[in-house]
Amino acid sequence: MEAGINTYLDALRLISPNLTDFELSQFAARLTVRELKKKELFLQAGKVQKTIGFIATGLVRSFFIDNNGNEITVGFYAEGDYATHYPAFLSRQPSRYSIQCLEPTTFVCFSFEDQQWIYQQSPNYEKYGRLIAEEILKRQQGRIESFIFQTAEERYLDFIKNRPGLFNRISLSHLCSFLGIERQTLTRIRQKLAHQ
Template sequence: MKEEFKQYIASYLKLFPHSSLEELEILRTQLIIKEFDKKDFFFSSGEIQRNMGYVCEGLLRRYYINEKGNKITTGFVRENQYATDYPAFIRQKPTKYFMECLEPSIIIELSYENIQEGYKKFKNNEKYGRLTAEYVLTVQTDRVESFLFENAEQRYLNFIDRNPDLINRISLTHLSSYLGIERQSLSRIRNKIAKK
């Protein structure tokens, strides 16, 4: 079994330590490991995402293109997180987003069909799906509320606090887009904080 499989199964077992051998063996046979180069796309706007992705190595960003043709970053996905547009994935509808690799990445994939089959067959799979949905909902709600209740500096400080490992892995352009501010404004915020 490859190291990536072991990593995925280990993360699954942390949540469900009493999983049966049958359950783990079926899961192992359904997982697909894929390698992506920097700038490769895990999925693109207009596609139906057929496979859920679990990032073993690497970093991706989710973005959409607005009416002016600008790429607006809506999230970053790093190791031990899911690469998905979850609402579109669970409905098997075309996504409006692009998921691009910012670094060479190793992603474990599990198909929509196998996920649905697992829900019917194993209680743990249903619970895993619920936990995934809750995580995605929390991340999306936190992002929306940051724009409603925080100023740009607070959004930046909270991002740094929650993602200290990402600050040296993403460009200021992508970060400023994610924070909803101009790059020059982000530079001013960073300089102001550095002087404190």
């Protein structure tokens, strides 16, 4: 448990080096650690997300179920990322997404109330929160634009280039769902690239 919290505090220091030891210890006292097994849900669609989870170890995916009953993967989050449907977390509304562990995962968690409390205590935390929110926004915008401006092959190449450590940790079916392509399309893309 302690190791997970230390991992999180190190990540905080990297982004906000101005945080004092006192500020960090204030926040650390409010953190909880949650360990989930592979396939367990951190967040279930239709529920209000009570805590944000910083991923100390492990890997999760965010997905929704479409009108035909298919699971559509919208994101993969590994060590150093946050497991959250952030707009729903901030608005205290039920999430449209589920977050499922693809590996045994350790989360360092804090509640909405804890987040608001620490923002009031320290402008350094407010800055950290803004930077994280900006990163989430950039990723979401990048994902939307990938479907507008890129071909399936370009999305695949982008994934391999920008998330190389994830490729061997996720199933091909989850990858296909994330890329918005059928399995046979992915096979064709990989065969084509292998012969270039």
